[in-house]
Amino acid sequence: MNRLLVMLFLMLTFPVQASLELAFSEVAPGVFMHQGKIADLFTVDSDPVANITYIVGEEAVAVIDTGGSKRAGQAVLNVIRRQTDLPIRFVINTHVHPDHHFGNIAFVDEKPEFVAHARYPGDFDAKSGYYLQRLTNPWFIGTTPIGATRVINETTKLDLGNRTLVLTPHERAHTRHDLSVFDQSSGTLITGDLLFIDHLPTLDGNLIGWLAETEKLEAMPYNQVIPGHGPLQKSKQAFEKQTRYLSSLAQAVRAAINDNIDINTASTTVMPSPGEWKLYGEFHPRNVIQAYKELEWE
Template sequence: MRNATLILASLLLGAGAASADSYRYSLEPVEIVPDVWVLEGVREDFARDNGGNIVNTAFILTEEGVVVFDTGPSRRYGEQMREVIASITDLPVTHVFLSHHHPDHVFGNQAFAPDTLYALEGTIALLRAQGDDFTENLYRTLGDWMRGTEVVLPTQRVSPGRITLGGREIELIAMSGHSGADLVLLDHASGVLLAADMVFYRRAPTTPHTPGLEVWREELRELEALDFHYLVPGHGPVAEGTAPFDQMHDYLAWLDDTLRDAARQGLTASEVMALPIPARFDEVAVARHELIRSVTHLYGGYERDALALLAEGG
C-alpha cells in the first residue's frame, strides 16, 4: 500500500519539478516567552499557494536540548524547521511530541531522528491506519511541496502526566475531542499551553474525526481550568488569557445547536450548508468552508438522533 501511494505521488508531481529553492516556507520564529518559540501558520485551508503551512508548531529550549511540538505538513517543512532551530541554538533536538495524527501536524517527521518522536498510542494507531490516504490527498492538493514526504510513525509512546526535561517541568495531557487522540502540552516553567487542535482561534475548527462535539466541549472546559498564561492554538494567533476558549465554546455550541435544530426541522444537508453564519464569527476564517465539511461529517448522526426522538414520540 505504501509503495503504491509513493508511485502515485511521483506521477502526480510529474517529471518537470521546480527546484527546491522554489519551495521555501516563510517560517518566522517568534519567542513568546524566553526559550519558547512558535512558528505560526496562515489561517487558511491546504493550498498550493501556502504549501500546507496552516499549522502552528513550536519548540522549547531546555538545559539539555530542544523539545519540539509538531513537525508540520511536509518533509520540506520539517527540514526547514530544523534549520530555524539550528539558527537559534546548537542544542540537539531530544524530544518531538506529536499532538495528533492529522497530516499538517506530523508530515515533517522525516526531518527528526525516529527515536525522538513521541505520541499517544491512539495517535500512532490512527496515523498507521489513515496515513497513506492523507499522503495521497496532500500530494494531489499541494503538489511538489510534498516531494519526498512519507509517513513516519512515532517510535515512542507517551502517557499523560508530569515529566522533567532538561530542568523544565512539562505536563502531557491526553484528550480526544478533536481527533480521537489529542496530546496537549503545558510548560509549567513559562505558563505556555500548547493546545494543538483542541483549540482553534480566529479560524473555524475542523471536525472530521471528533468523537462528538459534546466530548470536545467538555474537554475544553477541562483545559480552560488549567493554570496557564499564554495559549498556542493549533491554528490561529497566540493569545494571553482565555479569549480562544471563549470563541471555541461559542462556535461549537452554535454548530451543535444548528445541526440539532436543522435535523429536527428535517432540513437537507444542502440546506444546512447554506444556513447563515452569525456575524459574530466574521473574524473566524474559512467558517463557511468548515461548516460545509462539518455537515458532511456530522449531520447524519444528528439526523439519526432526530429520527430516534421522533420514534419515541418526542
C-alpha cells in the first residue's frame, strides 16, 4: 500500500484531531520556548516531541526548529501571530531530523529564509523520503518537508532589529550538520540536539566529534541553554550528564572491540543499565552500533 493510500485509510478510520494549542514560556525577554514531550516521533500520538524556540527582535522574528508536522508548525505560527505581526524573517533548522523541521511547511507563506548548515541539504535529500514513509499518524497528514533556502559554513550573524543571533555550524557531532544559535541579548544558547536532557542522546554523526563540539559549547558565555529535548538549563554544568554518557559509551565500546565482541552482541550487552535516561531501550542499542562502526577504525 503506497503512502497516499495509507493516509486516505487513516483519514477514514481515525478522526483528525482538532487544531493543536501549544504553550510557550518566556524564558528571557523576547525568547519563547515550548518544551516538547519526551517521546519518539515515530510512535507518539501527537507532535511535538522536540523543543521549539522563537525570538522576537524590534524588526523581525526568528523561529528555531518548527516541530515534526504541519500541524505543529501551524500551532507555533498561531502563537507568534497572536503576539506580534512582525515579519518572520528566519526559520532556523538545527538539523535534519524530522521532529525538528517538518513543521517548516506552515511557514512558507511567511516567506522567511530557511537557514541550515551547509551539509544539511545533502542529508535532507537523502533522508526526507524515508522519514515520510514512517510518519503515517493521522495528525501528520498534510506535512511536506521544506528544505533550506540559505546554508552557512561559517559563524554567521542574523539581525532581528537591535537583537543579534550568532549561528555556528558545527563539525560532525550529533549529526553531520548540527547548527547552534546564540542570542547575544539574553545569553541564551539554543543547541538543537547537541544537548539532550532526560531524553537519551541519540548518535547519528560522530561520537568523538560530539565530545569535542561539546567542549566548545561549554566555553561559550551563556546564561542559559535550551536543549533539543528536555527542560531549560541555567547551570554551567548543563552538559555534564550527557558528556558522562557519551564518554562512557566510547570507553565501553572500545573495550568491546578490544575483547573481540561482535557488533550485534555489543549492542545488547554494552552499558545495559539506563540510569536516569528515558527512551534508553529505544535508542541505546543503536548508539552502540553507531559508535562501534566509528571506533573500530581508530
